Amino acid sequence: MFTPHPTRRRVLGMAPAAGLTALGASLLPHGLLHAQGAVAGNLSLYTSQPERDARGTIEAFNALYPNVKVNVFRSGTTEVMNRLRTEIAAGSPRADVLLIADAISMESLKAEGRLLRMTHLNTQQIPARYFDTERTYIGTKLISTGIVVNSKAAFKPKSWKELLNPALKGQLIMPSPLYSGAAALTIGAWSRTPELGWPFIEGLKANKMIAVKGNGAVLQQVATGEKMVGVLVDFMAFNAKAKGSPVEFITPKEGLTYVTEPAAILNTTSNLPAAQAFVSFLVSPEGQKFSTTLGYFPLQGNVTAPAGYPKVESLRFLPFDADALLKGAEADRKRFSDIFGG
Secondary structure, three states, X not given: OEEEOOOOOOOOOOOOOOOHHHHHHHHHHHOOOOOHHHOOEEEEEEEOXXXXXXXXXXXXXXXXXXXEEEEEEEOOHHHHHHHHHHHHHOOOOOOOEEEOOOXXXXXXXXXXXXXXXXXXXXXXXXXXXXXXXXXXXXXXXXXXXXXXXXXXXXXXXXXXXXXXOHHHOOOEEEEOOOOOHHHHHHHHHHHOOOOOHHHHHHHHHHOOOEEEOOHHHHHHHHHHOOOOEEEEEHHHXXXXXXXXXXXXXXXXXXXXXXXXXXXXXXXXXXXXHHHHHHXXXXXXXXXXXXXXXXXXXXXXXXXXXXXOOOOHHHOOEOOOOHHHHHHHHHHXXXXXXXXXXX
């Protein structure tokens, strides 16, 4: 059963998702690590997933493991990590499983020796670039960041550079890397791309782009026409458009940035069987199929992307060095804050 963490800001719904009992039953033949009856007790999940996704994912997991009570702390990646860091400093980290936007924070925890090696995982169908070679963390889905525009926008940029067009002055919005892990990676990738760099980011500010707390606020303002163009994660734009929202998602010609929403188990976990079962579910074929119902690109090549989505192999990405991003993450956030405030 899914129970919100006592310190969470909002309470997620608890209505069971339709068809999940059948989903759970179908997982057993694939030999996930533990049988249903062998996994029980409390599991503490720290995640930056949107509320709807966290609720659905845990309901799907509980359909397979009904005796696990999942307690959730949910916020932006930066706030999740700040909370975990505070607990670590106090000598009492509460998280069993961490499920956040980007691998940069995972690399930091790995370097400190705080992540468990997940040798139990079956990664045969997941490309090696999506998980740590030592298996201390593993991606669970592909989430790209590109450009979202209001369908009525007079000018629709086709590249990152075109966000600097004076026609868009005062009409731009993006999530802040001080809150969003995906945005932090985007800033890191932009700043290390020769044709963009920090002059491009400074140009965004000069063109009166605003930075808000999360992707949800970006979508809302672009969908309502308060702002005409934004920087946004793909699934939010695709899902909103499918529901009739007047938005379009554009792949910039220079390339998208992406995160894989990696999962990890803290080596201080108090419920290892439940933690292993939870991560195993996320990367199992059925778990990957379930993530597509939430609007995500799967990492497994044998799982079909949501209807209407482009093929993963057709997507273009900005190159980036994960080690360089890790080493420069704090400096990147500070420099962004100096430019945009906050």
